[in-house]
Every structure is written in C-alpha cells, then in structure tokens.
Amino acid sequence: MKIAVLPGDGIGPEITHEAVKVLSALGDSFEMEMAQVGGAGYAAHGHPLPEGTLKLAKEADAVLFGAVGDYQYDTLERALRPEQAILGLRKELGLFANLRPAILYPELAGASTLKPEVVSGLDILIIRELTGDIYFGKPRGVRECPDGPFAGQREGFDTMRYAEGEIRRIAHVAFQAARKRDRRVTSVDKANVLETFQFWRDVVTSVHKEYQDVELEHMYVDNAAMQLVRAPKKFDVLVTGNMFGDILSDAAAMLTGSIGMLPSASLDANNKGLYEPSHGSAPDIAGKGVANPLATILSAAMMLRFTFGKTEQADRIETAVKRVLAQGLRTPDIHEPGSTKVGTKEMGDAVVAALG
Ligand SMILES: NC(=O)C1=CN([C@@H]2O[C@H](COP(=O)(O)OP(=O)(O)OC[C@H]3O[C@@H](n4cnc5c(N)ncnc54)[C@H](O)[C@@H]3O)[C@@H](O)[C@H]2O)C=CC1
Numbered sequence: 001m002k003i004a005v006l007p008g009d010g011i012g013p014e015i016t017h018e019a020v021k022v023l024s025a026l027g028d029s030f031e032m033e034m035a036q037v038g039g040a041g042y043a044a045h046g047h048p049l050p051e052g053t054l055k056l057a058k059e060a061d062a063v064l065f066g067a068v069g070d071y072q073y074d075t076l077e078r079a080l081r082p083e084q085a086i087l088g089l090r091k092e093l094g095l096f097a098n099l100r101p102a103i104l105y106p107e108l109a110g111a112s113t114l115k116p117e118v119v120s121g122l123d124i125l126i127i128r129e130l131t132g133d134i135y136f137g138k139p140r141g142v143r144e145c146p147d148g149p150f151a152g153q154r155e156g157f158d159t160m161r162y163a164e165g166e167i168r169r170i171a172h173v174a175f176q177a178a179r180k181r182d183r184r185v186t187s188v189d190k191a192n193v194l195e196t197f198q199f200w201r202d203v204v205t206s207v208h209k210e211y212q213d214v215e216l217e218h219m220y221v222d223n224a225a226m227q228l229v230r231a232p233k234k235f236d237v238l239v240t241g242n243m244f245g246d247i248l249s250d251a252a253a254m255l256t257g258s259i260g261m262l263p264s265a266s267l268d269a270n271n272k273g274l275y276e277p278s279h280g281s282a283p284d285i286a287g288k289g290v291a292n293p294l295a296t297i298l299s300a301a302m303m304l305r306f307t308f309g310k311t312e313q314a315d316r317i318e319t320a321v322k323r324v325l326a327q328g329l330r331t332p333d334i335h336e337p338g339s340t341k342v343g344t345k346e347m348g349d350a351v352v353a354a355l356g
C-alpha cells in the first residue's frame with residue numbers, strides 16, 4: 001500500500017501533515033513517500049510537476065495531495081504555473097471522476113451561512129468530470145480577433161468540448177453511485193446555450209436507459225446554483241462537467257459550514273485515485289497554523305474506502321472527525337459561538353486522539 005504524498009504550496013504542507021499523522025496512527029503499514037509539486041516543484045526543479053513527482057504518483061497506489069498555487073507564481077507563463085501540476089496529474093493518471101461529497105455534520109448545523117432547517121441532514125454527492133471540458137480543450141490562447149466590431153484587437157479564447165465516451169463514463173459513475181444512495185441523479189448542464197452541453201444532455205439521457213431504477217432530471221447550471229442555496233437537500237447525486245463542477249462544489253462547501261470541510265476523491269477507471277481537499281492553497285492564511293485540516297483528513301478516509309477497500313479504517317477516521325466536532329473543537333474558518341478555537345495541529349492531534 002504505497003501512498004505518494006504531495007503537499008504542494010500554501011497551507012498544503014500544514015494540512016497534509018495532519019492527514020499523514022492520522023493515517024500513521026491507524027496502525028496499518030502504509031508506505032508513504034513525499035515529493036514536491038506546484039510552486040514548490042517549480043522552485044526546486046524548475047517545473048510544477050517534476051518528472052520524479054509524476055513517476056512517484058504513477059507508481060503509487062494512491063496520491064494524497066494538499067493544494068498548489070501562490071500569488072508569486074501568477075505571472076509565470078501558464079505551463080509553469082503551480083496549477084498545471086494538479087491539472088497534469090489528473091490528465092496523466094486518467095482521473096476523470098471527481099467525487100465531492102457535501103455532508104453537513106449535525107454539530108455544524110449552526111455554522112453554515114444558511115439557516116439550519118435548510119441544511120440540516122444535508123448529504124449530497126457532486127460528481128464532477130475532471131479531465132475534459134474547457135479546462136483542457138484546445139485550441140486556446142490569445143490571438144488577433146478575426147472579425148466583428150473588435151476585429152484586429154487581441155482576444156482570449158478557450159475551447160469547450162466533450163467526446164461521447166467522456167460523457168458516457170462519468171454518467172455511468174453517477175448512476176452507479178446513485179444506486180448506493182437515494183437513486184436520484186441531477187445532470188447539470190447549459191444545454192439551452194451551449195452545443196457541448198446539449199450533447200452532454202443527450203448522451204446522459206441515453207446512458208440512463210441502462211439505469212431505469214434511477215431517477216434522472218436535467219437542470220441548467222444557473223438554476224442549479226440557485227437551488228443549491230435554496231433547497232440543497234432536494235439533490236442526491238449531481239453530475240456535471242469540469243468547470244460547472246468546480247464552481248458548484250465550492251458553493252456546496254459553504255452548506256457544510258466551511259470550504260475546509262469538503263473532501264474529494266479523483267478516480268480512474270480502476271479506482272486508483274488522488275485524494276485532496278476541494279479547496280486551494282489559501283495563501284492568505286498559509287504558515288499561520290490556522291487552516292482547517294479536516295477536508296484533507298476526510299480525503300484520506302476516502303482513500304482508504306475507495307482505493308484500499310479499508311472500510312473499517314475509513315469509518316474510524318470519519319467517526320473521529322464527528323467526535324472532535326462534538327467536543328466543540330473548531331478551526332477559525334468555522335464561526336460558532338461557544339466553540340473551542342483550535343489550530344491546524346491541535347485539530348489533527350484531536351482527531352488522532354479520537355480514533356479509538
Ligand atoms: N486543487 C488545488 O490545488 C487548487 C488550487 N487552487 C489555487 O489556490 C490558490 C488560492 O486560491 P483561492 O481562490 O483563494 O481559493 P482557496 O480555496 O485557496 O481559498 C479561498 C478562501 O477559503 C479559505 N480556505 C481555503 N481552505 C481553507 C482551509 N482548509 N481552512 C480555512 N480556510 C480555508 C482561504 O483562506 C480563502 O479565504 C490559487 O493559487 C488557486 O489557483 C485553487 C483551487 C484548487
């Protein structure tokens with residue numbers, strides 16, 4: 001059981017350290033090897049995804065990832081920016097299915113920015129396609145605008161595209177996940193405007209024929225964004241493209257109390273995966289010891305469940321997280337009167353102590 005640990009930038013090293021601590025406390029024999037990635041990879045090796053890091057990620061059974069990105073690298077040419085590391089890993093490892101469960105722990109009902117009755121009992125699963133869409137489509141760039149009122153000026157452009165097979169495989173993931181839950185899938189698109197997403201809707205509808213025991217509804221992304229804050233509990237499984245999923249999952253994170261609570265699993269066709277919190281490197285709080293490590297710790301639990309099939313160990317971590325929340329421990333991102341404020345390390349220590 002080899003795990004490649006890639007802490008990355010900003011709060012990445014702090015939160016990953018806590019997740020490693022929790023994994024090490026389980027009493028299993030994981031082989032964990034660390035490597036630099038993102039801005040740290042660029043600083044050490046001149047590339048955000050150094051060859052050795054990619055090799056390690058490919059050889060390992062799973063990857064535990066922190067986050068990448070820092071303002072100081074924002075002016076580098078795009079190919080060298082830290083974010084290319086996570087995009088490159090997703091593509092190189094074929095991690096097309098991103099599972100982002102948004103669960104509101106009862107102890108945090110008062111911490112959400114939404115009213116408790118809107119969010120209490122929330123348990124939805126956002127499934128985001130992760131290796132296609134406008135994030136990867138080519139051509140892209142800045143060129144001379146060929147026509148129209150701005151002809152001759154510079155224009156920026158990207159390409160949105162999805163191949164049928166890409167849509168089919170993520171639709172299968174969504175329907176199969178729904179079978180283990182409430183058997184309802186909402187496919188989110190923008191079929192009223194975009195060719196790519198009319199095609200998405202048609203293909204999802206066709207895959208649905210194999211899953212007649214699962215209810216399928218289609219929803220435009222603007223409405224989905226509204227429904228997520230109006231009545232989020234109406235959703236069960238939400239499946240969507242790379243960009244819409246990126247945006248909607250950050251919005252869903254706030255239903256759970258904080259972006260620091262939302263874990264994720266990025267899986268290939270064989271459940272080999274990369275596990276990372278849904279948030280970024282949070283440079284604004286990096287190095288202060290206040291980042292919430294729970295999304296990363298819960299991502300490690302997802303790793304045990306999906307890649308290693310260690311359900312009991314995954315349950316142990318999730319139960320420990322519930323226990324520390326029940327003890328009233330909160331990192332500062334979660335505003336709750338009467339709670340006990342702790343830092344990143346104290347939260348990690350508390351989870352270890354609560355493993356039982
Ligand atoms: N997978 C990845 O590695 C991702 C990397 N990024 C990168 O991260 C950098 C910062 O991006 P932002 O847009 O600011 O998004 P972000 O998710 O890093 O931060 C947004 C806000 O949430 C807070 N936050 C995030 N995680 C937290 C945690 N665990 N505990 C407490 N507070 C937390 C931050 O302090 C900030 O106020 C950029 O360079 C961006 O490209 C962004 C998203 C994903």
Ligand SMILES: CC(C)CC(=O)C(=O)O
Nearest residue numbers: 083086087246278279280
């Ligand atoms: C840095 C981006 C490429 C990724 C992102 O925002 C995400 O995966 O949520």
Ligand SMILES: [Mg+2]
Nearest residue numbers: 246247250278
């Ligand atoms: Mg994002």
